Amino acid sequence: MDEPVTTAEPGHAKAEQASRxxxxxxxxxxxxxxxxxxxxxxxxxxDPEGTLIPSDQQGTGPGHEYPIxxxxxxxxAYTALVAGRRINDQNYALVRQGRLAVYPSSHGQEACQVxxxxxxxxxxxxxxxxxxxxxxxxxxxxxxxxxxSFRGDWHCGYNPKEHRVGSMSTPLTxxxxxxxxxxxxxxxxxxxxxxxxxxxxxxxxxxxxxxxxNFAAVFEVPVVFFVQNNGYAISVPLSSQSAAPSLAHxxxxxxxxxxxxxxxxxxxxxxxxxRAVHLARENSMPLLLEAVTYRMQxxxxxxxxxxxxxxxxxxxxxxxxPLLRMQRYLTSEGILDDAVxxxxxxxxxxxxxxxxxxxxxxxxxxxxEIFDHVYAEPTAQLVAQRAQLSDELQRTGPTQGEK
Amino acid sequence: MSTTTATKTTTTFxxxxxxxxxxxxxxxxxxxxxxxxxxxxxxxxxxxxxxxxRFGTSRCFDTPLAESGIAGTAVGMAINGMRPIIEMQxxxxxxxxxxxxxxxxxxxxxxxxxxxxxxMVIRIPYGGGVGGVEHHCDSSEAYYAHTAxxxxxxxxxxxxxxxxxxxxxDTEDPVVFFEPKKLYWSKAAEDLSTLREIYESRAEDSRKIxxxxxxxxxxxxxDVSIISYGPSxxxxxxxxxxxxxxxxxAEVLDMRSIVPFDEDALVRTVEKTGRAxxxxxxxxxxxxxxxxxxxIQERCFHSLASPVLRVTGFDIPYPSPKLEEHHLPDxxxxxxxxxxxxxxx
Ligand SMILES: Cc1ncc(C[n+]2csc(CCOP(=O)(O)OP(=O)(O)O)c2C)c(N)n1
Ligand SMILES: [Mg+2]
Numbered sequence: 001m002d003e004p005v006t007t008a009e010p011g012h013a014k015a016e017q018a019s020r021x022x023x024x025x026x027x028x029x030x031x032x033x034x035x036x037x038x039x040x041x042x043x044x045x046x047d048p049e050g051t052l053i054p055s056d057q058q059g060t061g062p063g064h065e066y067p068i069x070x071x072x073x074x075x076x077a078y079t080a081l082v083a084g085r086r087i088n089d090q091n092y093a094l095v096r097q098g099r100l101a102v103y104p105s106s107h108g109q110e111a112c113q114v115x116x117x118x119x120x121x122x123x124x125x126x127x128x129x130x131x132x133x134x135x136x137x138x139x140x141x142x143x144x145x146x147x148x149s150f151r152g153d154w155h156c157g158y159n160p161k162e163h164r165v166g167s168m169s170t171p172l173t174x175x176x177x178x179x180x181x182x183x184x185x186x187x188x189x190x191x192x193x194x195x196x197x198x199x200x201x202x203x204x205x206x207x208x209x210x211x212x213x214n215f216a217a218v219f220e221v222p223v224v225f226f227v228q229n230n231g232y233a234i235s236v237p238l239s240s241q242s243a244a245p246s247l248a249h250x251x252x253x254x255x256x257x258x259x260x261x262x263x264x265x266x267x268x269x270x271x272x273x274x275r276a277v278h279l280a281r282e283n284s285m286p287l288l289l290e291a292v293t294y295r296m297q298x299x300x301x302x303x304x305x306x307x308x309x310x311x312x313x314x315x316x317x318x319x320x321x322p323l324l325r326m327q328r329y330l331t332s333e334g335i336l337d338d339a340v341x342x343x344x345x346x347x348x349x350x351x352x353x354x355x356x357x358x359x360x361x362x363x364x365x366x367x368x369e370i371f372d373h374v375y376a377e378p379t380a381q382l383v384a385q386r387a388q389l390s391d392e393l394q395r396t397g398p399t400q401g402e403k
Numbered sequence: 404m405s406t407t408t409a410t411k412t413t414t415t416f417x418x419x420x421x422x423x424x425x426x427x428x429x430x431x432x433x434x435x436x437x438x439x440x441x442x443x444x445x446x447x448x449x450x451x452x453x454x455x456x457r458f459g460t461s462r463c464f465d466t467p468l469a470e471s472g473i474a475g476t477a478v479g480m481a482i483n484g485m486r487p488i489i490e491m492q493x494x495x496x497x498x499x500x501x502x503x504x505x506x507x508x509x510x511x512x513x514x515x516x517x518x519x520x521x522x523m524v525i526r527i528p529y530g531g532g533v534g535g536v537e538h539h540c541d542s543s544e545a546y547y548a549h550t551a552x553x554x555x556x557x558x559x560x561x562x563x564x565x566x567x568x569x570x571x572x573d574t575e576d577p578v579v580f581f582e583p584k585k586l587y588w589s590k591a592a593e594d595l596s597t598l599r600e601i602y603e604s605r606a607e608d609s610r611k612i613x614x615x616x617x618x619x620x621x622x623x624x625x626d627v628s629i630i631s632y633g634p635s636x637x638x639x640x641x642x643x644x645x646x647x648x649x650x651x652x653a654e655v656l657d658m659r660s661i662v663p664f665d666e667d668a669l670v671r672t673v674e675k676t677g678r679a680x681x682x683x684x685x686x687x688x689x690x691x692x693x694x695x696x697x698x699i700q701e702r703c704f705h706s707l708a709s710p711v712l713r714v715t716g717f718d719i720p721y722p723s724p725k726l727e728e729h730h731l732p733d734x735x736x737x738x739x740x741x742x743x744x745x746x747x748x
Contacts, residue, residue, distance in 0.1 A: 125483075159518045160482070167514050171506045177472055178507070181479020181487075188435070188461050188485070207499075211472035218467055373517035374552050376575040379616070379663040 020220065020285055021255060028063035035257055038248035039064040042260040042292055045268040048320050050328025058268070064259065066271035071335045077114050077266055078326050078336065079344045084110040084134035085323055086348035087143060088297075090355050091133070091150070095301045099359045101152040104131045108296030111266040111322035112228045114138050115291075116196055119224075119273035127166040127179040127197040131228070135198065136165050143351055144358045151359060154370060172203040176212035176225065183221035187284065194222045194281045196273075202233020204250065205241045213288065217254040222280035225288045226273065228263060230295040235308040251288040263291030264317075266326040294320070367393065411592040416564045420450050420526075420582065422595050423568035424488060426602075428458050431486065434572060436463040438473055438490030438526075447492055448528055448587055474500035474525065478507050481521040486572060494529040495538040501546070508577045509552030524571045525579045529557075530634040530684050532585035532731060534724040541721060542685035544633075547579045548661045548694075555661040557581035559621075559636035561591035563659060565598040583634035616663035620672065624654035627678040627741060630669065630695055632658040635682045635732055642682075642737035651741060661691055669695065670702045677708040678744045682732050687715030709745035 025035035041059040043066060046052060060066055069077075088110070091103040106113050109131070117138035120126060128135050133150075137143045141158045148157030149168065156167035166182075169175035179197035186193035203209060204227060216223045227247050231238055244250055251258025257279075261272045269291055276287045294317040298305040305314075330336035371378060371386040378386070428434045436454055438446070442465040445452030454463035466473050470491060477487040491497035497504075504525065512520045531540035548555045554576050558567045564582075571578040621636065622643050631639040636657045643653035656672050658665065673679050679699050683692040692713045699711050714732045722730050 154513070155516050156514050160515055161518060166482070167511075167519075171502060174475060174503060174507060177475025177503065178479035178482060180472075181476035181481070182483040183479070184476060185480040185483035185485045208471055208475060208502075211467075211469040211475070214467050214469065215472045215476055369516075373513045373515075375554070375663075376512070376517075376520060380666060381664065 020283055021257070024257075024279075024283060025063065030063045033252065035063045036252040036255070038246060038251075038258045038260045038290075042262050043268050043272050044262040044265055045271065046265045046325050046329050048325060050325040050332070052267075052329065066268070066275050068267060069270050069274060071333070073118070073270065074267065074326075074330060075335055075340070077118055077270055078330055079347070080114040080118065080134075080138045081110050081266060081323055081326060082344050083348040083351055084113050084138065086352045087134055087137060087355065090352040091147070092297065092301075094356070094359050100147070100150045102300050102302065103133075103150050104300045105297045106131050106134050106295075108317065108321070109228055109230055109263065109293045110134055111269045111326070112226070112263045112291045112293055114266065115269035115273045116198060116226055118270060119277045120194065120196055123164070123191075123193055124277070125164045125166070125179065125182050125193060125195040127175040127182075127195065128168050129172075129175065129198055129200065129203075130168050130170050131200065132168060132198050136168065137351075139163055139165055141165055143355055147355065147359060151363070153363070153365075155373075173199050173206040173208040173212065175199075176223075177208055177215070179223050180212050180216045180219070180221060183216070183223045184219055187219075187221050192222070192281050192284075194224065194277050196224045196226055196277070198226050198228065200233060201227060201229040201231065201238045201247060202236060202241050203227075204247055213250070213254045213256065213286065216286035217256050220284050221286060222284050223286045224273070224276045224280050225286065227288070227290045228293055229290050230263075230293050232295060232299070232309070234299045234303060237308075246290060248288060248290040254286075254288075256286050256288060258288040258290070260290045260292060263293030264320045264322040264325065266322050267329065293322075411594050411597075413590045414561050414593045414595055415587070416558075416561050416582075416589050416591075417448065417450055417587045419561045419564035419593070419595065419598070420568055421452055421454075422599075423565045423572070424451065425454060425457060426599060427486075427488075427569060427572045428454065428462060433484060434462075434486045434488065435480065436488045436490070437466050437477075439468055439492045440465060441490050446490060448584065450526070450528075450582070450587070451490065470497060470500040471503050474503035474508065477523050477525075478503060478511065478521060481523045481577075482511075482519055486522045486524075488524045488526060488572060491525065491527045493535075493539045494527055494541040494543050497525070497527055497543065500525075504547070504553070504579075505550050509550045511552075512576070513552060520575045521577045522572075522575050523577050524568070525577070527579060527581050528584040528587070529581045530583045530585060531721060531727050532634060532684075534727070535584075536724065537721065540727070542683070542716065544579075544581055544661060545685060545690050548691055552577070553662060554578040555581065556659065557583065557633035557661065558659065559583065559586070559631075559633055559657050561589065561593045562598055562601075565593075565595065566602055567659065569602050581633060585634050586637070589637075616660050616665055618659055618665040618668035619657045620654060620668070621657045622653070622655040624652040624676065626652045626676055627680065627744060628654045628656055628672040628676045629680050629682060629737065630656045630658065630672070631682040632661065632691070633684070635684055638732055638734060639682050639737065642734045642741070645734055645738055646741055649738075653741070658695070664694075664698075666698055666702065669698060673699050673703040674706040677706050679703075679707075679711045680737060680740045680744070681711065681713045681715075682737055683713075683715050684731055685716055686718045687713050688718045690715060709743075712740045712743060714740050 088107040094100045113134035145158040179195040183195040248258035248260040441451040442455040629639040
């Protein structure tokens with residue numbers, strides 16, 4: 001079995017395609033299967049106490065090696081982590097005060113959120129879901145713009161092209177196909193853009209998940225599929241979604257490499273994501289990364305988590321909190337001191353305070369704009385309907401209508 | 404050419420579509436074509452014949468069998484600067500793509516306040532009359548026309564096959580392009596180079612937004628308007644010819660585009676004739692024909708001398724090849740409808 005043979009017969013898998021995996025696996029001295037299957041255990045670098053795990057116990061091995069990111073990158077990640085936690089908790093409060101219509105919090109998943117943004121270059125693209133507010137903000141999008149849709153506005157707030165971030169997608173896994181298309185377009189033009197596409201554990205049951213992974217593998221486009229396995233799809237546990245050994249095992253079925261990482265370990269998440277992005281770019285091929293994490297709060301404010309999980313389970317995950325782990329590690333390594341920590345906390349407070357202010361203010365809205373972007377040129381019918389609403393607004397008094 | 408006089412050559416509907424795509428691909432590198440069997444085979448209807456050979460597999464290529472995947476990756480390509488043309492193999496096989504089409508293709512521009520527009524074309528061979536079996540003969544235009552954000556075109560002539568497809572490719576909005584498959588092998592005395600010249604001669608703006616939304620009076624008449632689109636225009640014209648023998652002068656309006664919808668042309672013809680029959684292959688219940696009828700009632704009530712009638716398919720799943728002739732609107736059924744329009748004498 002050391003010398004794998006490629007099948008080039010018509011009607012069989014494309015030999016050339018397979019050879020990319022063969023090449024990669026050969027360079028690591030392992031079989032293609034060993035390369036595509038996830039490592040025996042999930043990749044983990046910090047233990048729950050924030051202590052660095054010895055390198056021979058991190059779950060890594062030939063073809064599954066993940067260098068630890070440089071100190072300044074880790075500090076940047078920690079800064080985003082603190083801000084992310086603060087944003088999650090601020091938004092949670094704003095929902096309770098009736099200032100936001102809904103907020104799917106990523107409290108507990110912030111290491112994944114931050115990693116997904118920090119592993120990309122400026123020219124890369126990110127395709128997030130409704131739960132990935134913190135990722136989008138970590139990528140540099142203005143927090144106030146990101147929150148617009150959760151306030152109940154009809155649009156996504158930010159300009160996807162400005163930061164190369166797709167609009168946060170609600171129909172599960174539909175955005176994974178957009179990611180593949182963006183990468184395919186870039187490849188046709190000879191650009192080395194990598195696209196990172198996010199989804200949840202439950203979403204891996206959707207048809208578009210399968211179609212996206214298959215298209216990406218067949219067309220050899222550099223997409224990193226990043227699954228945040230937080231154990232539940234609203235109330236339904238992963239065991240009711242899939243009988244696969246792990247979600248990362250799904251990769252080999254498409255002819256791509258899969259890996260599992262401790263999603264509450266900021267160092268490991270960043271290390272695995274950065275290498276996945278690097279491999280995707282170098283070899284123009286997709287990869288699948290599963291991060292094992294936990295949603296500490298209810299699915300959204302409308303959800304009652306006590307109906308499907310025990311308090312005890314939630315308490316257990318508290319001990320693996322990504323923030324605390326990272327803080328302890330950076331402090332022990334001398335990367336973080338009290339002064340820097342205070343600055344980071346202060347910056348996060350500023351973001352929270354501007355969120356509070358913006359979401360408490362009544363937005364000046366122009367109701368007539370709902371007609372303006374449906375088509376590049378409005379149809380005659382939309383022109384008439386806009387005039388009708390404009391007329392109604394004028395008769396009912398100048399509230400928020402067009403001036 | 405054996406003839407000495409400059410006669411128009413004969414062009415098929417299929418080659419007009421094919422040439423529209425290859426001309427657009429020639430003019431613009433960002434135009435790409437993909438779908439099931441569209442590459443080496445040239446599509447099951449051969450509409451993409453030769454495109455891969457001419458432009459290479461990066462510009463016209465086969466995809467895995469997954470319609471949502473085709474539509475969804477086209478969304479991504481359009482986000483990233485391409486102008487994809489995708490082919491759905493048959494009308495009823497586009498249904499797996501509906502989530503992508505309804506939730507993203509149609510809504511992306513609105514959701515992003517016009518910052519991300521999706522200039523893509525979804526080509527769908529549709530309708531019956533070709534002896535097709537179940538899942539191969541649906542008239543699914545109403546689903547798409549009902550969805551705000553999509554444009555819906557359907558050509559009925561060889562010239563429109565070329566011109567409207569090029570307009571669809573140029574449009575900044577997504578277009579669902581319905582190709583009546585029974586017309587694929589129909590021929591007309593049209594010259595592709597002349598059509599190309601017509602297209603080129605239009606100002607850039609009108610190429611993009613001009614002609615596409617406009618209905619066409621394809622036969623003038625005084626007594627009644629027969630309003631139709633796509634595969635039914637031909638039937639409407641034949642009925643008008645037969646009616647003329649009975650002394651009824653029928654005007655035939657080809658809507659051409661369902662979205663945008665040319666209400667003014669509709670009002671003009673009905674106000675002129677005072678009577679209207681709407682003809683379409685699709686089931687009549689909650690259909691495009693219903694919409695046309697409702698708009699005539701709203702806009703032309705005082706010009707009407709009789710109720711507006713519809714001649715459509717029955718409200719059934721598309722029947723078997725042996726029975727489709729009973730289902731499809733035909734000349735006799737249109738003439739029967741004309742008879743019912745409360746003529747004075
Ligand atoms: C196509 C589709 N079906 C159903 C829903 C409703 N829904 C929203 S979130 C969700 C659970 C998704 O779970 P998972 O993928 O694990 O992500 P998580 O919410 O845990 O981050 C469901 C069923 C949806 N948004 N889209
Ligand atoms: Mg989940």
